[in-house]
Amino acid sequence: MHHHLLLILGLLFAVMLLVMLAKKLKIAYPIFLVIAGILTSLIPGVPDVHIEPDVIFLIFLPPLLYEAAWYTAWNDFWKLKRPIILLAFGLVFFTSSIIAYSSTWLIPGFTLAMGFLLGGIVSPPDAVAAGTVMKGLGVPKKIMTILEGESLVNDASSLIVVSFALTAVKTGTFSLGTAVGSFFWVAIMGVLVGLVIGFIMKYIHKYLPTTPAIDAALTWMTPYIMYLVAESFGFSGVMATVTGGLFISYHANTIFQSGETRVNMLGVWTTVIFVLNALVFVLIGLELPEILKGLGSVNIGTGIKYGLIISLLVIVIRFVWVYATSFIQFGKKRSPNRIAGWKESLIISFSGMRGVVSLATALSIPFYISETNNIYFPQRNLTIFVTFIVIVVTLVGQGLILPFIIKMVKLPLDNEANEDEQITNIQLKLNTKAMWFLNKKFQKEITDNELIGFYFEDLQHNVNISQQRLDSLECDETTLEEIDQYHQMLLEVYSMQRMQLFEMRRSNAFSDEALRKVENQLDLDSSKING
Numbered sequence: 001m002h003h004h005l006l007l008i009l010g011l012l013f014a015v016m017l018l019v020m021l022a023k024k025l026k027i028a029y030p031i032f033l034v035i036a037g038i039l040t041s042l043i044p045g046v047p048d049v050h051i052e053p054d055v056i057f058l059i060f061l062p063p064l065l066y067e068a069a070w071y072t073a074w075n076d077f078w079k080l081k082r083p084i085i086l087l088a089f090g091l092v093f094f095t096s097s098i099i100a101y102s103s104t105w106l107i108p109g110f111t112l113a114m115g116f117l118l119g120g121i122v123s124p125p126d127a128v129a130a131g132t133v134m135k136g137l138g139v140p141k142k143i144m145t146i147l148e149g150e151s152l153v154n155d156a157s158s159l160i161v162v163s164f165a166l167t168a169v170k171t172g173t174f175s176l177g178t179a180v181g182s183f184f185w186v187a188i189m190g191v192l193v194g195l196v197i198g199f200i201m202k203y204i205h206k207y208l209p210t211t212p213a214i215d216a217a218l219t220w221m222t223p224y225i226m227y228l229v230a231e232s233f234g235f236s237g238v239m240a241t242v243t244g245g246l247f248i249s250y251h252a253n254t255i256f257q258s259g260e261t262r263v264n265m266l267g268v269w270t271t272v273i274f275v276l277n278a279l280v281f282v283l284i285g286l287e288l289p290e291i292l293k294g295l296g297s298v299n300i301g302t303g304i305k306y307g308l309i310i311s312l313l314v315i316v317i318r319f320v321w322v323y324a325t326s327f328i329q330f331g332k333k334r335s336p337n338r339i340a341g342w343k344e345s346l347i348i349s350f351s352g353m354r355g356v357v358s359l360a361t362a363l364s365i366p367f368y369i370s371e372t373n374n375i376y377f378p379q380r381n382l383t384i385f386v387t388f389i390v391i392v393v394t395l396v397g398q399g400l401i402l403p404f405i406i407k408m409v410k411l412p413l414d415n416e417a418n419e420d421e422q423i424t425n426i427q428l429k430l431n432t433k434a435m436w437f438l439n440k441k442f443q444k445e446i447t448d449n450e451l452i453g454f455y456f457e458d459l460q461h462n463v464n465i466s467q468q469r470l471d472s473l474e475c476d477e478t479t480l481e482e483i484d485q486y487h488q489m490l491l492e493v494y495s496m497q498r499m500q501l502f503e504m505r506r507s508n509a510f511s512d513e514a515l516r517k518v519e520n521q522l523d524l525d526s527s528k529i530n531g
Contacts, residue, residue: 033278037281069242091123106309124357190238213264303382346405347406
């Protein structure tokens with residue numbers, strides 16, 4: 001027990017060091033972790049790592065999906081639903097079909113059902129890798145919303161394709177009409193399960209006597225409940241988790257009214273999701289020796305050849321689909337809520353990195369078609385190896401090239417106001433509304449109660465600051481430099497105040513609880529500047 005715990009802690013510590021090194025080298029950490037995992041797995045004496053598919057599907061996938069759904073901008077998601085649906089459903093089915101027919105021609109002994117199985121496995125991209133690569137490169141929000149929205153839903157559509165393909169391989173029969181009908185049934189019922197559980201959790205959070213700690217714990221339980229309940233009835237756990245996450249996120253302002261609750265949840269979720277993502281990518285690389293062992297009699301060179309050809313097909317298929325659907329949308333209606341222009345299409349086309357869902361799905365292929373009759377699942381090991389090659393080629397290859405493409409094409413800026421301007425506008429409107437509310441309900445107290453009077457003056461001061469900041473956003477570079485200097489000065493003042501708090505703690509002149517509350521306020525003030 002202690003030995004396994006030490007191994008896990010050692011792996012976590014190594015992963016954190018690798019992420020810091022990736023940041024230093026300015027390489028997206030998912031790509032760097034996969035490369036590091038592969039290189040580490042080749043060192044003699046390093047124990048083999050075997051990823052149980054259930055660990056990915058039951059432990060990693062629900063919170064990752066739920067967190068992605070939680071932070072999805074619902075209004076933007078709805079505006080861009082057309083390109084998102086075309087990618088999340090249309091591209092998955094298109095990719096699965098092309099790979100199915102191509103693999104039967106390419107790989108000896110591959111049936112059409114096995115081809116659809118491979119196609120379903122390699123069809124869903126991983127938005128975490130793409131998002132990490134694009135961070136700080138000025139990619140328009142619309143592109144990020146499309147990629148994140150696609151990733152939310154495409155796992156469900158690809159897993160349903162895989163499920164039907166597995167059934168076809170086992171039974172030897174396949175009915176397109178039955179498969180399509182079953183697909184919609186499984187997906188729609190998954191959505192319904194997510195909504196029902198989301199409504200129940202909304203009621204619990206809102207009306208029962210919870211605390212910030214209980215709320216945070218319940219938010220961690222919620223995605224697992226949604227996923228497991230849906231899967232236990234044979235419905236899509238992915239659709240249930242995503243739908244439930246979107247539902248809770250949409251109602252979050254009315255459910256979680258305590259600021260302490262939201263701050264606690266943000267801290268917990270941000271940390272744990274980062275750790276889960278980091279572990280997942282390093283485990284992909286560490287899985288290589290186990291996959292190579294499984295190849296058995298299959299020649300490694302032949303397997304690599306198949307993997308590279310399938311990788312090239314997957315990349316080309318995405319380019320063809322994105323540009324074709326973009327052209328169709330352009331021909332129908334010139335709407336801002338579409339994939340517009342060759343530059344945006346190029347970035348979206350090149351952002352099809354595959355990740356852990358593809359590997360976990362491949363590893364979940366059963367060893368036997370019929371265990372009682374000792375009939376092995378055909379080409380299982382080769383399918384897993386080809387999937388691994390596709391992941392490495394798309395994640396590492398495309399991931400390393402993508403930043404240079406983004407810088408080269410010089411993407412157009414977002415049409416809408418930048419985030420700083422929007423935040424300042426929101427603060428201005430909130431403070432103005434608060435002043436109106438005080439004048440209406442507490443007009444007498446503003447003059448009679450010194451504390452309320454000070455608060456009213458503080459609101460007026462904040463309104464003036466917000467207005468000045470809005471004016472400064474349209475100013476010249478010299479003024480912008482002055483604002484940066486001002487922010488840097490504030491950060492240095494906050495740092496000095498933290499040192500002073502440390503001295504106060506050593507002097508025992510104040511209670512730790514009082515000092516901690518003041519320190520938390522300093523942290524909040526600093527976070528406003530750091531974003």
